[in-house]
Amino acid sequence: MHPEPPTAAAGPPGALRGWLDALAVVLAGLAAMAAVAALGLWAAGADALPGGGFPSVLAATLALAVGGTVQLDGGAGFFAHVDAGITAMPLTVGLIGALVMTEVFLRQLRFRAVAHGGELLGRVARTAAVWVVALALLTVGARHTFAVPLGNDLVEQLGGALGLAPEVGFHAEAASTIGLGLLWLLVVLAAAFAVSRRAPLPRALVPFQQAVRPAAFAMLLVLLAYVAIGVVAGLLTAAVHGNARETMAVLLLALPNLVWLAFGVGLGAEWHGHLAGAVGLPVPKSLAAVLRAPDGQEATVSLGTLAEQDARAWWLLPLAAVLMLAAGFLTAYRSPSGVRVWRHAVRLGAAAAVTMLLVGVWTRVSADYGLSVLGVGVGEGGLGDLLGSVLGGSNPLAGLGGGSLSLSAQLWVAVPLAAGWGLVAGWLGGLLAAGLGRPGEVKSP
Numbered sequence: 001m002h003p004e005p006p007t008a009a010a011g012p013p014g015a016l017r018g019w020l021d022a023l024a025v026v027l028a029g030l031a032a033m034a035a036v037a038a039l040g041l042w043a044a045g046a047d048a049l050p051g052g053g054f055p056s057v058l059a060a061t062l063a064l065a066v067g068g069t070v071q072l073d074g075g076a077g078f079f080a081h082v083d084a085g086i087t088a089m090p091l092t093v094g095l096i097g098a099l100v101m102t103e104v105f106l107r108q109l110r111f112r113a114v115a116h117g118g119e120l121l122g123r124v125a126r127t128a129a130v131w132v133v134a135l136a137l138l139t140v141g142a143r144h145t146f147a148v149p150l151g152n153d154l155v156e157q158l159g160g161a162l163g164l165a166p167e168v169g170f171h172a173e174a175a176s177t178i179g180l181g182l183l184w185l186l187v188v189l190a191a192a193f194a195v196s197r198r199a200p201l202p203r204a205l206v207p208f209q210q211a212v213r214p215a216a217f218a219m220l221l222v223l224l225a226y227v228a229i230g231v232v233a234g235l236l237t238a239a240v241h242g243n244a245r246e247t248m249a250v251l252l253l254a255l256p257n258l259v260w261l262a263f264g265v266g267l268g269a270e271w272h273g274h275l276a277g278a279v280g281l282p283v284p285k286s287l288a289a290v291l292r293a294p295d296g297q298e299a300t301v302s303l304g305t306l307a308e309q310d311a312r313a314w315w316l317l318p319l320a321a322v323l324m325l326a327a328g329f330l331t332a333y334r335s336p337s338g339v340r341v342w343r344h345a346v347r348l349g350a351a352a353a354v355t356m357l358l359v360g361v362w363t364r365v366s367a368d369y370g371l372s373v374l375g376v377g378v379g380e381g382g383l384g385d386l387l388g389s390v391l392g393g394s395n396p397l398a399g400l401g402g403g404s405l406s407l408s409a410q411l412w413v414a415v416p417l418a419a420g421w422g423l424v425a426g427w428l429g430g431l432l433a434a435g436l437g438r439p440g441e442v443k444s445p
Contacts, residue, residue, distance in 0.1 A: 021108050022126035026134050029101035030062070037061045037093045040252030043245045049146070056144035060172055061253075063142050065093035066135070066184040068177030070142065072170045087176075088365040091256035094184070095227070101185075102192035109200050117202035124189055128182060135181040138172065145169035187358070195220050214334035215344075215351035215426070218327035223260060223355065225323055230259035258284065260359045261301070265313075266320030267421050269356065269414035271301040273365070273407035286310040291407070301407070324352070324421050328429020341434065345426035352422030353415050360409030368404040 038058055041047070046057050060070045070086045105127065109115060146168050193199045194216040201209060231251060238247040250258070261271060275291035286309035293299035306313035331351075332344045 018122065018126050019130070021123065022130045024108075025101050025104045025127050026130045028104045029097040030134060032100040033062055033065060033093050033097035034058060036096045036252055037065070037090065040090070040092065040249050043252060044249035045245075053144045053146060056142060056170075059138050059141035060170060061090055061093060063135075063138050063172040063177045063181070064088060065090045065097065066177070067180030068135075068139075069173040070170050071173055072168060086367045088367060089257070089362050090253040091260070091362060092251065092253050094362075095256055098188045098191075102188060102196070105189065106192060106196055106198050110198060114203050114206065115200035117204070120200075120202065124186075127189070128185060131185050132178060132182055135178045136174070139174045139177050142172035142177075143170070191216070191220075210336055210339075211343075211347060212351075214331045215327075215347040215422075217334065218330040218348065219351045219355040221330065222323050222327050223256075223263070223359075226259040226263050227256055229319075230255045257363055257365075258287075261363050262316050263320060263323075264356060264359055264363075264409060264414055264418075265301065265303050265306065266316035267324075267356070267414075268303065268417050269360075270410045271363070271407055272298050272410060273301065273405070274299055275405050284310075286313065291405070320421075324425040325428055325432075327352075328422075328425035328427070329432050330429070331426055332430040332433035339430075341427055341430035344430035345423045348426030348429070349419045349422035352425075353419035356414050356418035357411065360411045360414055363407070363409060365405055365407040367406075 041054065041058060041061060047054055049057060064070060064086065067089060072085065105123070108123075193201065194212050196217075197213060234247050234251045234255065238244040264271070273291055274293055274297070275288060286306050287301065289309045290301050290305045291299050299305070303313060303316060306316075328344065328348055331348050332339070332341075335344065
């Protein structure tokens with residue numbers, strides 16, 4: 001008797017399995033992001049939006065979280081006109097999505113030390129393709145129109161007489177949401193392979209992993225440490241001041257926006273911007289006071305300007321120093337023995353520079369809005385409150401007004417500063433690891 005041929009393993013064929021794996025990555029990330037964003041928007045008061053607008057605002061928040069842009073528009077014919085736009089990333093939502101997606105993606109590659117480059121590129125390409133479809137669907141869902149009051153009896157009467165019902169709506173820009181959202185995914189996956197020891201690499205890249213991963217992992221822990229400190233501070237603030245719902249909105253939507261800015265400021269970096277009108281964004285009073293520069297001038301957010309408003313801001317400097325020194329020690333601790341101190345310094349300097357570049361890009365905010373009636377601005381705060389409901393504010397659609405918020409890092413200063421801090425911290429951390437003689441023992445220079 002001839003032996004029976006072996007039967008195929010149960011489960012979908014290879015090509016189908018690859019697409020199912022990609023779908024699992026995308027669905028897991030979107031589900032996590034949607035859950036966090038929904039809770040944050042509820043805490044921000046977006047559940048009170050009229051006309052069943054909550055699902056659309058949720059979709060818009062997800063689009064913003066991956067780098068998209070939301071445009072606000074509307075009006076009442078020639079009678080009133082709305083002009084607005086938001087470019088800002090609710091980084092809590094994006095961070096949770098990134099962590100979940102990378103966990104699922106890497107879990108599919110577990111128990112492997114090396115992977116073929118073609119296979120990895122195929123997995124990334126399939127995940128990116130499914131992600132693009134998901135982003136396209138988000139742009140369809142992130143669209144809604146509200147009928148709103150103008151907050152002025154005479155204007156209401158004129159509008160009624162003319163048969164004009166003022167409306168304000170929003171929609172996610174398809175090009176920026178899909179294009180920048182795809183770039184966001186690629187950066188997240190690249191960071192996962194740069195940080196995680198579990199991520200298998202093509203054989204040609206294996207010799208470089210020890211030069212990249214310890215420093216990259218250390219800088220990731222620095223960012224997560226700032227988030228953890230922010231969570232503790234937020235919970236204490238809620239317990240002391242009793243503003244639990246507003247604090248939860250900040251924690252669930254925009255906490256990294258604030259704490260990673262604090263990280264950069266602690267290193268000596270500067271952000272520039274301004275705040276005018278009632279935007280309703282959840283920013284600390286000291287930061288809002290700095291941004292409200294007189295006469296529409298551009299304000300500088302730095303350690304000095306924040307300390308002028310609140311002397312406790314000076315603590316950002318020693319906090320950054322301690323965490324960067326810890327990153328330097330961890331870099332040396334996780335590196336192979338025999339690596340010289342100067343190499344740890346260079347590697348952490350490079351990792352810190354890349355980290356600050358990403359922080360500077362991700363914390364950028366641009367929100368401009370305005371409504372005019374027959375060429376005259378009216379009301380206060382309404383569009384600002386709608387912006388706030390998307391980014392963590394409250395009281396949506398209380399009225400209609402105008403204002404703007406901008407905030408951007410001075411990257412040409414921030415990135416070299418971070419590199420310098422990384423060089424010093426990597427050198428000191430390497431010496432400390434060598435002195436302790438731990439598993440990551442290094443040679444003196």
